[in-house]
Amino acid sequence: MRGLAPQPLEPALAVRDLTVAYGGEPVLRAVTWQVPAGALAAVIGPNGAGKSTLLKAVLGLVPAVSGEVRVFGSPFAAVRRRVAYLPQRASVDWDFPLTALQVAAQGRYRSVGWFRPLPARERQRALAALAEVGLADLAHRHIGALSGGQQQRVLLARALALEADLLLMDEPFAGVDAASEAAILAVLKRLAGLGRTVIAVHHDLSTAPGTFSEVLLLNGRVIAAGPMATTFTAEAIAKTYGAPVPLGLVAA
Amino acid sequence: MLLEALTLSAGHNAAVVVLGTAAFGLAAGAVGAFALLRGRVLIADAAAHAALPGVVGAFLVALLFGWNPRGSPVLLAGAALAAAGGVLAIQALATGGRLKDDAAMAVVLSVGFGLGMVLLSVVQRLPIGGQAGLKGFILGQAAGMLAGDAVAAGALALCALLLLGLLYRPLALLCFDADFAATLGLPVRGLDLALHALTLAVVVVGLGAVGALMVVGLMVIPAATARLVSSRLAPMIVLSALFAAASAWVGAALSAARAGLPTGATIVLVASALFAAALLFAPRRGLVAAALRRAERWKKTKTPGGVAEPPAGGSERSRR
Numbered sequence: 001m002r003g004l005a006p007q008p009l010e011p012a013l014a015v016r017d018l019t020v021a022y023g024g025e026p027v028l029r030a031v032t033w034q035v036p037a038g039a040l041a042a043v044i045g046p047n048g049a050g051k052s053t054l055l056k057a058v059l060g061l062v063p064a065v066s067g068e069v070r071v072f073g074s075p076f077a078a079v080r081r082r083v084a085y086l087p088q089r090a091s092v093d094w095d096f097p098l099t100a101l102q103v104a105a106q107g108r109y110r111s112v113g114w115f116r117p118l119p120a121r122e123r124q125r126a127l128a129a130l131a132e133v134g135l136a137d138l139a140h141r142h143i144g145a146l147s148g149g150q151q152q153r154v155l156l157a158r159a160l161a162l163e164a165d166l167l168l169m170d171e172p173f174a175g176v177d178a179a180s181e182a183a184i185l186a187v188l189k190r191l192a193g194l195g196r197t198v199i200a201v202h203h204d205l206s207t208a209p210g211t212f213s214e215v216l217l218l219n220g221r222v223i224a225a226g227p228m229a230t231t232f233t234a235e236a237i238a239k240t241y242g243a244p245v246p247l248g249l250v251a252a
Numbered sequence: 253m254l255l256e257a258l259t260l261s262a263g264h265n266a267a268v269v270v271l272g273t274a275a276f277g278l279a280a281g282a283v284g285a286f287a288l289l290r291g292r293v294l295i296a297d298a299a300a301h302a303a304l305p306g307v308v309g310a311f312l313v314a315l316l317f318g319w320n321p322r323g324s325p326v327l328l329a330g331a332a333l334a335a336a337g338g339v340l341a342i343q344a345l346a347t348g349g350r351l352k353d354d355a356a357m358a359v360v361l362s363v364g365f366g367l368g369m370v371l372l373s374v375v376q377r378l379p380i381g382g383q384a385g386l387k388g389f390i391l392g393q394a395a396g397m398l399a400g401d402a403v404a405a406g407a408l409a410l411c412a413l414l415l416l417g418l419l420y421r422p423l424a425l426l427c428f429d430a431d432f433a434a435t436l437g438l439p440v441r442g443l444d445l446a447l448h449a450l451t452l453a454v455v456v457v458g459l460g461a462v463g464a465l466m467v468v469g470l471m472v473i474p475a476a477t478a479r480l481v482s483s484r485l486a487p488m489i490v491l492s493a494l495f496a497a498a499s500a501w502v503g504a505a506l507s508a509a510r511a512g513l514p515t516g517a518t519i520v521l522v523a524s525a526l527f528a529a530a531l532l533f534a535p536r537r538g539l540v541a542a543a544l545r546r547a548e549r550w551k552k553t554k555t556p557g558g559v560a561e562p563p564a565g566g567s568e569r570s571r572r
């Protein structure tokens with residue numbers, strides 16, 4: 001019967017003993033975490049806990065002092081085509097002279113090539129990504145004229161346009177209104193349905209259990225990690241934030 | 253005389269000066285637009301100031317070896333070395349958090365310029381000829397431009413535009429979102445290096461015609477003007493190049509028509525006149541358009557039963 005047993009899937013992300021430091025000061029200490037393929041995983045912790053740094057270290061944007069990162073069993077550089085990154089909205093200059101469609105189309109360059117014009121078919125794919133986040137009508141609007149939630153959705157559309165198997169999102173719900181939150185939530189559910197893996201830095205403790213299936217509670221080091229249902233306990237949350245946090249409240 | 257200079261009929265030398273400066277403007281405007289979007293214009297300013305002691309130093313070295321000190325390749329080489337040294341010094345000072353970026357640039361800028369001025373005053377007292385032209389490197393003296401300089405400016409413009417055209421998409425993504433560009437596998441450091449190299453090339457070639465104090469103006473002001481007029485990337489870059497070329501053309505012609513007008517300063521004033529016009533009359537971002545929009549909204553609130561339309565994005569609108 002051995003041959004019939006389902007092969008365990010390679011985890012989408014496996015981080016082992018990862019330590020990252022800025023100017024000698026460790027931000028992440030010996031972080032070990034696995035995310036099974038197909039999971040919606042949240043990274044939760046207080047400000048300065050190293051959540052964004054964890055994503056950036058996985059993506060090779062900040063160097064690791066020590067430790068190992070495997071994406072689908074390989075080093076990130078070998079599988080970067082299967083990965084999409086959604087940076088924090090505040091890290092981008094929204095006065096930049098681009099339209100929503102031009103930003104979404106940035107997600108197609110890698111497949112199209114950097115030195116030739118975007119074929120009509122690829123433009124359609126970028127437009128379809130905008131439609132998925134409910135912004136088809138605003139495709140030709142300057143990004144500076146969009147609301148915060150719409151800007152967040154433009155970044156999500158660009159990440160979708162990459163057609164990646166693993167999406168790393170830095171606070172996709174930060175500063176968005178109810179309409180944008182619903183649109184982004186729907187996209188996450190759809191991605192999960194397609195078997196894609198999403199790892200998102202998340203701030204809202206009250207919505208986390210309903211949205212994500214896996215969780216990492218982080219505060220410089222791993223406080224707790226695993227399936228949401230068994231890991232996201234009041235005790236673990238209190239330990240993460242250094243004080244009891246009522247679950248009904250939104251942590252800013 | 254001005255009309256003749258503008259239409260290139262004021263003699264061979266004036267035509268060379270005007271054409272060469274305009275070609276340089278094309279490169280300065282296009283490279284300047286990217287430098288502005290990447291937030292690196294102050295580096296250009298610091299490099300230009302740091303290039304000054306390089307020019308004077310090269311002049312002295314040329315004298316020492318008996319070369320023709322007016323030979324511009326020698327002076328250009330000196331300027332390029334010193335400017336590159338200035339950029340490296342900024343990076344060395346700013347890495348490791350010893351100094352903030354802007355402080356590091358201010359240090360290099362003022363030390364470079366101070367060194368240049370002191371060297372210049374020393375050279376001025378030497379019992380030799382030819383050093384009078386060195387002063388032109390401060391505020392620009394396109395009248396001293398030779399046919400060779402004009403060709404160099406044209407070649408720079410061609411190379412810069414070709415390179416920017418080739419690297420258009422990677423550079424645009426680098427300027428907009430460097431982290432995302434890096435995750436796609438773009439060589440972010442190499443692209444930044446290319447942009448720095450282009451900036452340095454513009455600064456060095458522009459030193460003679462436009463001057464160390466003014467060259468950054470011809471990179472920034474037309475780019476800012478173009479941004480006021482257009483909210484699209486490609487038109488903005490093309491417009492920036494055209495505005496800079498037009499400013500250089502008119503400014504060089506003005507200074508050729510009136511002996512004694514410093515070329516760089518005149519060019520920058522022409523560029524800033526264009527900027528002022530755009531600030532007032534740009535279709536969407538101009539002050540007049542903004543005032544008209546305000547008046548329109550005010551009229552609507554005054555109409556009985558009328559409700560003012562919220563601006564695009566409404567209350568959720570983010571910072572601009």
